[in-house]
Amino acid sequence: MPELPEVESVKRALEPVLVGATFATVELRRKNLRIPFPRRFVDRLVGTTITAVTRRAKYLLATLSSGETLLMHLGMTGGFRVTHARIDGGYRSEDGLDDERHDHVVFSLSSGATVTFNDARRFGLMDLVRRGALDAHPVLGRLGPEPLAAAFDAAALARACCGKSVALKLALLDQRVVAGVGNIYASEALWVAGLSPKRKAATIATATGRPRPTAERLAAAIVEVLELAIAGTGPRFRVYERAGGPCLRQGCGGTVTRIVQGARSTFYCPACQK
DNA sequence: ATTGAGACCTGTCGGC
DNA sequence: TGCCGACAGGTCTCAA
Numbered sequence: 021m022p023e024l025p026e027v028e029s030v031k032r033a034l035e036p037v038l039v040g041a042t043f044a045t046v047e048l049r050r051k052n053l054r055i056p057f058p059r060r061f062v063d064r065l066v067g068t069t070i071t072a073v074t075r076r077a078k079y080l081l082a083t084l085s086s087g088e089t090l091l092m093h094l095g096m097t098g099g100f101r102v103t104h105a106r107i108d109g110g111y112r113s114e115d116g117l118d119d120e121r122h123d124h125v126v127f128s129l130s131s132g133a134t135v136t137f138n139d140a141r142r143f144g145l146m147d148l149v150r151r152g153a154l155d156a157h158p159v160l161g162r163l164g165p166e167p168l169a170a171a172f173d174a175a176a177l178a179r180a181c182c183g184k185s186v187a188l189k190l191a192l193l194d195q196r197v198v199a200g201v202g203n204i205y206a207s208e209a210l211w212v213a214g215l216s217p218k219r220k221a222a223t224i225a226t227a228t229g230r231p232r233p234t235a236e237r238l239a240a241a242i243v244e245v246l247e248l249a250i251a252g253t254g255p256r257f258r259v260y261e262r263a264g265g266p267c268l269r270q271g272c273g274g275t276v277t278r279i280v281q282g283a284r285s286t287f288y289c290p291a292c293q294k
Numbered sequence: 295a296t297t298g299a300g301a302c303c304t305g306t307c308g309g310c
Numbered sequence: 311t312g313c314c315g316a317c318a319g320g321t322c323t324c325a326a
Contacts, residue, residue: 022319022320023319023320026319054302054303054320054321054322055322078320093320093321094320095303095320095321096303096304096318096319096320096321097303097304097305097318097319119305122304139303140303140304140305141302141303141304141305141318141320142302142303142304143302143303143320143321144320145321159321159322184296185296185297186296186297186298190297190298193320193321195320195321202319202320203318203319203320204319205319260319282297282298282299283298283299283300284318284319285317285318
């Protein structure tokens with residue numbers, strides 16, 4: 021599920037359930053996900069009220085009345101199931117994360133709603149961050165620009181890629197370059213921009229780090245691809261998982277190809293992505 | 295400092 | 311059917 025657009029969707033679904041609600045009970049079913057839960061995790065949550073739910077890159081942040089922030093990452097397989105207690109005591113599931121073996125955290129809210137975190141591979145994480153400490157947090161502090169914020173543009177992208185000998189696709193996966201793009205949307209954005217995933221990242225910038233036209237195209241493509249995915253309109257993927265299929269660019273006629281970069285799949289059209 | 299490889303986990307799918 | 315390897319949308323750590 022989770023690259024930036026999917027995390028944004030989760031944030032929007034969770035927001036009306038969480039904001040204004042108080043944690044009545046918190047059930048922790050294991051002591052760690054990718055990292056250990058922070059000490060006194062349950063005690064620090066119970067009784068606090070959620071005042072806001074926001075997103076930074078692929079991280080979800082729930083601001084608490086205690087002044088702390090609940091930081092959550094979905095890893096590869098994480099997600100939430102929301103249920104509402106009914107008069108008859110039964111429950112109505114609102115989506116389909118079925119496998120209860122992988123339910124790791126159960127939040128019971130004052131509203132009667134239950135929010136359950138499920139994560140089969142346990143690459144997700146939860147942490148509690150004290151007021152004012154968010155920017156210094158080991159995972160948040162290193163993130164690059166938010167692609168859908170004003171601070172992200174061709175100049176920022178070019179600056180981040182300047183001098184980098186890594187492949188452009190791998191640079192897009194580097195969260196310090198642009199925060200929130202993952203394996204799918206890196207391929208998608210490169211296709212939209214007509215740029216080869218194999219070209220060196222530095223080639224979109226001048227020697228002094230100024231944006232070339234390729235950087236303009238790529239920055240715009242990243243924004244377009246992410247916004248389209250959040251909106252949920254239009255066909256799913258244009259190259260991702262389409263190896264062997266025809267390139268969808270008008271008049272191209274090429275064939276989508278799968279290659280491996282940094283041990284991950286990249287999909288692109290060798291005919292039109294240069 | 296950058297870069298590539300391996301690690302962390304579990305599930306699913308295709309081939310033999 | 312059973313087993314085995316390859317692969318999965320993320321990120322960290324370590325060695326070169």
